Amino acid sequence: MCGIAGIFAYHYAANAISRPELGAMSRHMAQRGPDASGEWFDPAERLGLAHRRLAIIDLADRALQPMASADGRHVIVFNGEIYNHLALREGLQKEGAEFRTWSDTEVLLHLYARYGEGMVTRLRGMFAFAIYDTTARTLFLARDPYGIKPLYYSDDGWVFRFASQVKTLIAGGGISRDRDPAGDVGFYLFGSVPEPFTCFRAVRALPAGSTMLVDRAGAQVPRNYHHVGSVYGAAQQSLEAGxxxxxxxxxxxxxxxxxxxxxxxxxxxxxxxxxxxxxxxxxxxxxxxxxxxxxxxxxxxxxxxxxxxxxxxxxxxxxxxxxxxxxxxxxxxxxxxxxxxxxxxxxxxxxxxxxxxxxxxxxxxxxxxxxxxxxxxxxxxGYPSFRDIPRWVRTLQVPSRVPLLGTSLRRLGRPFVERLRLHPKLAGLPEYGGSYAGAYLLKRGLYLPWELGEVLDRDTVEVGLRRLGPLKLINAQLHGQPKDPFARVAALESSLYLRNQLxxxxxxxxxxxxxxxxxxxxxxxxxxxxxxxxxxxxxxxxxxxxxxxxxxxxxxxxxxxxxxxxxxxQWLQASSLGSMPVPRKPTQHGWARDWSRIVHRQFA
Incomplete structure (x- = not known):
């Protein structure tokens, strides 16, 4: 478990990378790896890698990063753990590979040299890593199937940057701090910012279960190698057989x-x-x-x-x-x-x-x-969503398909819901409850789309909803089209709430x-x-x-x-909080909305 960062000036006309910028990024990650730190730069100053180490496997200095392969062609920075690294090592040794350490990091270097980008399908673990090929002058990045380990990047058309944290990229001072309305809207809808969005337009998350290659032409589109929904979809045949x-x-x-x-x-x-x-x-x-x-x-x-x-x-x-x-x-x-x-x-x-x-x-x-x-x-x-979402969809699937019916009922019913002090989600059932994406948004939503004006300005809401596309984003997690209601909810909960928040x-x-x-x-x-x-x-x-x-x-x-x-x-209501930025007018429906407004102010 560590922190990684890097800067790659891939464009031929780009200036050499900034060592002070990479140093600032590394210092920001100090708590991620208090045991050791290291940097590596290519001779032309076109690429730099930084690493902060929390030593877990092979505690010796021989396992320090950035780590280069024995021939010097590949250099890696790696955050995470490869739980099947011993089995992988044994297989590689049978094929002639020689190891200098007992680290899982070196296993990744040998795997990439032998199998290239396809190496990721052999890994069992949580990981985010970057491997630079000094001969091909390419940078390869990968993230584990569930997205347990984070990896963020920024590409301005000249220089590519990556790091384990969004704030690490910002700490370097080399990218724009312009906010992304999709991040603000996503936070108030879900209680966390859904990937690939972040709070900043210039920063994106490499999606879970994806790889990316950066060459002299720039960053290629991320390639997905794993979808939770697809696993459930592929299992459907065996389930039908019993x-x-x-x-x-x-x-x-x-x-x-x-x-x-x-x-x-x-x-x-x-x-x-x-x-x-x-x-x-x-x-x-x-x-x-x-x-x-x-x-x-x-x-x-x-x-x-x-x-x-x-x-x-x-x-x-x-x-x-x-x-x-x-x-x-x-x-x-x-x-x-x-x-x-x-x-x-x-x-x-x-x-x-x-x-x-x-x-x-x-x-x-x-x-x-x-x-x-x-x-x-x-x-x-284990969540109520496994019971509630399929029931809502079964009940409301037909009426939700009638054009404008759901929207009209929501607008007519909202005043009654507010007057009776019921939960505002009730007004949205006819409009959203008939599909898995809509029902999931209702179930997990912190604020609902028509409520966003209470916490964000109109322009941010309009642009943010357009960029985010919340229902489309939720539907995308059902890749592989699992048919079983349990599988659908499991895919949504794993790919959204678990990944983006927990x-x-x-x-x-x-x-x-x-x-x-x-x-x-x-x-x-x-x-x-x-x-x-x-x-x-x-x-x-x-x-x-x-x-x-x-x-x-x-x-x-x-x-x-x-x-x-x-x-x-209870803590928010306590007078002893003093300077704590408690909202002057507490919201009606639970502490989570009050807390969300406090949290958002820290990022405004």
């Missing part, structure tokens, strides 16, 4: 946990009161981990309420014999951490505080890597404390194998709960799902 038993999921989950424990440092775990993290801790025990350090975050405001996860999580920790730490977060600590929290936040998000405090605790315990249960709800159907927040919040967060349930091989199982609804959670040799207690499985909550509403 689903495999959910019991097979135990082997899939254990195999993933074993891979995610790879490395030369201790690996801990975030532990909630739910099935996902609890089962992973049990599987860590089965995979041979010693006494695992587990971490639970709690809040005094939630004591003796269903939202309090500390007591049931402690029960799970005792059940598996972990070294457990419960960290109680106070309003005072929240206020103290808030400036640094916003400084570390790479793109606006209404989430991230839970990961922030959990990663902070992990660092205090001396951990560099932890496992998280992120992705379990998306994979196993995984992104885990990256910047974890890296702010120099902690690598690993997600065994967010894994391309787990997805491909489990897509052929009957994991819908309760069956999926039961299969995961029963995956460890020491099965999770039934009380954990029966516990009502509450989601991970934070007492932000």
């Amino acid at each position: 689903r495999d038993s959910p019991a097979a999921f135990a082997g899939i989950a254990l195999d993933s946990v074993r891979h995610h424990l790879a490395g030369d440092v201790e690996v801990g775990a975030f532990l909630s009161a739910g099935v996902d993290s609890g089962a992973l801790v049990g599987l860590m025990r089965d995979a041979g981990a010693g006494q695992v350090k587990t971490i639970t975050i709690g809040f005094e405001e939630f004591a003796d309420t269903p939202a309090d996860e500390t007591s049931p999580a402690a029960d799970t920790a005792r059940f598996y014999g972990t070294h457990h730490v419960t960290r109680m977060i106070t309003r005072s600590e929240f206020e103290t951490d808030l400036p640094r929290f916003f400084e570390a936040m790479d793109q606006p998000s209404i989430d991230g505080l839970n990961i922030w405090f959990a990663a902070k605790t992990a660092r205090e315990l001396g951990l560099k890597a932890v496992l998280s249960g992120l992705g379990g709800d998306e994979l196993l159907g 995984l992104r927040d885990a990256d910047w919040a974890g890296m702010a404390h120099s902690v690598e967060i690993r997600t065994p349930l967010v894994d391309s091989e787990v997805l491909e194998r489990s897509a052929r199982l009957d994991l819908r609804g309760v069956a999926g959670k039961t299969a995961l709960a029963q995956a460890p040799a020491k099965i999770l207690p039934q009380s954990v499985l029966d516990r009502p799902k509450t989601g991970f909550a934070l007492p932000i509403a």
